[in-house]
Each structure stands twice: as C-alpha cells, then as structure tokens.
Amino acid sequence: MNAQKRLEIFTRLRAENPEPRTELYWTTPFELLIAVLLSAQATDVGVNKATAKLYPVANTPESILALGVEGLKEYIKTIGLYNTKAENVIKTCRMLIELHDSEIPQTREALEALPGVGRKTANVVLNTAFGQPTMAVDTHIFRVSNRTRIAPGKNVLEVEHKLMRHVPKEFLVDAHHWLILHGRYTCVARKPRCGSCVIEDLCEYKDKVDL
Numbered sequence: 001m002n003a004q005k006r007l008e009i010f011t012r013l014r015a016e017n018p019e020p021r022t023e024l025y026w027t028t029p030f031e032l033l034i035a036v037l038l039s040a041q042a043t044d045v046g047v048n049k050a051t052a053k054l055y056p057v058a059n060t061p062e063s064i065l066a067l068g069v070e071g072l073k074e075y076i077k078t079i080g081l082y083n084t085k086a087e088n089v090i091k092t093c094r095m096l097i098e099l100h101d102s103e104i105p106q107t108r109e110a111l112e113a114l115p116g117v118g119r120k121t122a123n124v125v126l127n128t129a130f131g132q133p134t135m136a137v138d139t140h141i142f143r144v145s146n147r148t149r150i151a152p153g154k155n156v157l158e159v160e161h162k163l164m165r166h167v168p169k170e171f172l173v174d175a176h177h178w179l180i181l182h183g184r185y186t187c188v189a190r191k192p193r194c195g196s197c198v199i200e201d202l203c204e205y206k207d208k209v210d211l
C-alpha cells in the first residue's frame, strides 16, 4: 500500500470519529491499568461491569491491596481468568506502592515489569493515559492491518513495527483506536461489512463481501 492511500484511510477514519476513545471505563491511569489488565480475553463491557462496582470501593493501589486476593475476586469473578488476574492485580498494586510511590510508571520497561502486564497492556497505558504514540496491536488491529494491507505482518510485533513506521505522524497517537473500532464494528472477523465501509475503495483486501 502506498503512503497516499494510508493518509486517505486515516483521514477518513478520523472524520468518522474525530476523538476516538477506548471503550474501557477509567478516570485515572491506575484505573486504566487495572481495567486493561482485567480485559485480557474478556470483553470491555464485561470489564466495565466489574469495575463499576469495584472502583467506587477501591481505585488506588493501597485500597485494592487492602481487599486482598479473595476480596478482589468477589468483584471480578464474572471475568475470565479471574483467579490469575486477581493475583496479578494484587502483586502489581504492591509493586506500585513499593517501587513507584503508587504512581503509574511512564516507561515501557517499568510497566512490563509489573505482574500480568505485557507489551500490549503497556502500549495501551502509554498511549491512552499518557498520550505516547504506541500501537497496542490486538486481534482487531492485526486483522484490519493485514486485510487492508496498511501494515501486513505475520505476527503482532511485525504489524506493530510496520504501523509505527508507516502511519502518518499526525495520526500516530490515535491510530490504534481507529483501527480497533474499525475492526470491532465494520471489518469484523467472519463477514466484514465492506458494503458500508468508508475505506472500501482504498482497502486492498481481495475477498471483500457484502458489496
């Protein structure tokens, strides 16, 4: 795909949704970190339901640590993998208190050192809480990048690096939101909605449907 097409694609995605936001509920970087940590293999809606009950009771490292693993499980047991997630959240809270003055670190290395925090979670936090131009490549972004040929790659890291290289600078901070939303609602996994896609004429996918 050439640079002109990429520019046009992101111009249209931006026009559709000028200020894209994550669909996870959060008001502080700590709330965002915990919500993203809980969202692995779970839906944003499911996580939001759990945090809507948890955060009014505990939304700081100290208050969640005070709940303990068992106490925290009561709030998150509707979410997949909640046993492991509860343990990771409690360990993460302890590390934040002991090593970071209860603040969320703003570097990839420090974030990825927290239990349960991988590259994707670190990318989301750096981008969404701190405005850094990172690409948190999830299943939606991976699919859209490959189908459209914006940034084709065999694995998420390859796609991430290509997006960082090829997305025009002015769109870098918000690009991952636009791609996720496009994948979630239009370029869906089984049967993409090419007939109502705003970038259909620019997309290089060979098996378009619904036209």
Ligand code: SF4
Pocket: 147, 148, 186, 187, 188, 192, 193, 194, 195, 197, 198, 199, 200, 201, 203, 204, 205, 208, 209
């Ligand atoms: S035209 Fe179809 S395959 Fe291409 S981005 Fe749009 S929905 Fe996805």
